[in-house]
Amino acid sequence: LRTSSELALASLDMDCNDLGDAGAAALASLFGADRMAESGDVQGTGTKCSLRVLRLASNGIGPAGAVSLAAALKSRHAELTELDLGRNRLGPTGAAALAAVLADAGTRLHKLGLAVNRVQDAGAAALAE
Known part of the structure; x- marks a missing residue:
């Protein structure tokens, strides 16, 4: 995905691929601030990412992967x-x-699917705030 000058891919479906936390972090690096130069380029390579929809259901992603994705989404x-x-x-x-991403007024994220994730009371309370 990083070989062209623009990542024109708008939607990526990676459901059921056993990505885990490491895979989630790798995908987060495509649009995260820690991997982008001031111009919005991935790793300063002249590559812009236009990914709008990302489907990662059934991938064994745990709390660490969610934290990586959240950090990238705050960018x-x-x-x-x-x-x-x-x-x-x-x-x-x-x-x-x-x-915390949803609470940010600057977020572009409008749809978040969290079905079957055992968010429990504490997670539900955080989402409700």
Whole structure:
């Protein structure tokens, strides 16, 4: 995905691929601030990411993967509007990290799927705030 000058891919469906936390972090690096130069380029390579929809259901992603994705989504470079993380194992910690993204007035994220993630009371409370 990083070989062209612009990542014109608008939607990526990676459901059921056993990505885990490491895979989630790798995908987060496509649109995260820590991997982008001031111009919005991935690793300063002249590559812009226009990914808007990312589907990561049923991938064994845990709290650490959710934290990586949340950090990337807080970036002013993040263009994602829809993220499906259903049927993972985010737990309350992962849900709280994603809730912080939703609380940010500058977020572009408008749809977040968290079905079957055992977010429990603490995660639900964070999402409700």
